Amino acid sequence: MNSTGLIVEYNPFHNGHFFHVEEARKRTDADVIIAVMSGNFLQRGEPAIISKWARAKMALQAGVDIVVELPYAFAVQHAETFAYGSINILHALKCNSFCFGSESGNINEFSDAIDLIENHRVEYEAFVKELMKTGVSYPTSLSQSMKKIYPDHKNYIDLAKPNNILGFHYMQINNTLQSPMRAFTIKRKNANYHDEEFSSSTIASATSIRKATFEANQSINGIEQYVPKTTSNVLQEYYNDYQTFHNWEMYWPYLQYRLLSIEETDLANIYEIEEGIEHRLKRYAKDAVSFHDFMQRVKTKRYTWTRIQRMCVHILTNTKKSEMLRHHNHIEYIRLLGMTERGRMYLSQIKKDIDVPLISKISAISSELLELDIRASNIYSQGLQEPYRQKMFKTEYAQPPIYIHQN
Known part of the structure; x- marks a missing residue:
């Protein structure tokens, strides 16, 4: 098969x-x-x-x-x-x-990007590190480094886009396997x-669907045209079974407790906590009134929303660097x-x-x-x-x- x-x-x-x-x-x-x-x-x-x-x-x-x-x-x-x-x-x-x-x-754009970087790896990685030191995010650093090593190439892939960067890494990893799968x-x-609003009559991002669900007081009314009937049924079944859908605000009291009670030295051992960010996390945990408020206070140009959210998950689950590095x-x-x-x-x-x-x-x-x-x-x-x-x-x-x- x-x-x-x-x-x-x-x-x-x-x-x-x-x-x-x-x-x-x-x-x-x-x-x-x-x-x-x-x-x-x-x-x-x-x-x-x-x-x-x-x-x-x-x-x-x-x-x-x-x-x-x-x-x-x-x-x-x-x-x-x-x-x-x-x-x-x-x-x-x-x-x-x-x-x-x-x-x-375009699968060829991914292949071309991988070949280009392999042929200029030292130079490329140096550019990425240099940009990240200035506070530029990882995806943007990849994209800008690509432009630097191949400025005349008009059809380079934009690695600042979230699905492009994932696809690029999928293909990189696949190429290292002894029997690589064919990529499409x-x-x-x-x-x-990242779209938060509906812009089509039938196709919408998961982000906009979740946003609409919570704005409608956890109701699926208004999203039915964007999801298969089976999805609507499962969402309703889940709500009937558990009386809620999940988002970060549900976990904010637990995260705030963790941040207020943990010592900074212990917080620094949590996976992805680096470069003294633990001080900033603890400081703003005292004043924030919600998860969204906390994120708005903590995020910086260097520490993106996504990166901080991942830190927060690891704090919530008490996932230590030693555990992740082993596995x-x-x-x-x-x-x-x-x-x-x-x-x-x-x-x-x-x-x-x-x-x-x-x-x-x-x-x-x-x-x-x-x-x-x-x-x-x-x-x-x-x-x-x-x-x-x-x-x-x-x-x-x-x-x-x-x-x-x-x-």
Whole structure:
């Protein structure tokens, strides 16, 4: 069976994602679509609007055949480490190809950029470091460094764009594998990643969909035209089951408590806390009245909103540098969240050839990397009121992979 991998968050699954799944299947002639999906906390340092189990269900009902979890040690990370974990999992699952969305939409632009940087690596990396020392963000540093080493090239890829930079790293990591997957990219339609307002009648960014949901007092009224019916159903089911959707404000009291009670020396040991930022975090935690207020006070030109949010997730989950540095450079297991019948057939076909343990329950393996996932899920549950908190606690241990009979 021909398989194609997708790297996703589905926060939530919307019409643009549906287009991506269908177009990836067509372009790669795939029998099976495999999605490696972030867990309950996401790459930009945010809690997912609904749990990984609900998001996996959305994906499976909309055409994905297998959903596996990207471990916390790779999911809440900068682009390069996020890409490393994702691509290695898809490779371990024997994908023939992978397909990602991008602002570029031209796979040759990514290949050209990788070749260009490989041929000027020392010079390029020096430019990136020089720019970052001046306070320029990492994505902008990459983009400006590309212009410096190839000023006459008019069609260079813009690595300041969020999906372009992820795609660039996906392809870089894939090129290092002994049997690289074939890469495809699909141009994003209508909505940009960061758009907060609706600009199309059917396609909207996940950011704008989440914003509309919370502005409507956690109602899905007004987003139905931008998401498949299956997504609307799962969102409503989740709200009925837990009486809320998740965002950062739910976790602000816990984060504020952590920042006010922890010693600065201990805070400096938390992953991604660098260059004395711990002093700034503790100082503004005293005065902020909400998470958004806190972020507005703390962010700087050097420390972007995304970078600080990731720090905040690691503070919330008490994730130390020593833990992450031990585990973010190799895949210890692959956790199956769900599958269709077609996905089950594919896994049965390849299971003897998978070198990494494929697990369907957390008791199947002892791993510090898995402990990070469990801790993150437990903290995610803290945003809920009782009895819903206990319900979600138990789900992490008791939930078997979701199985969708159709397809």
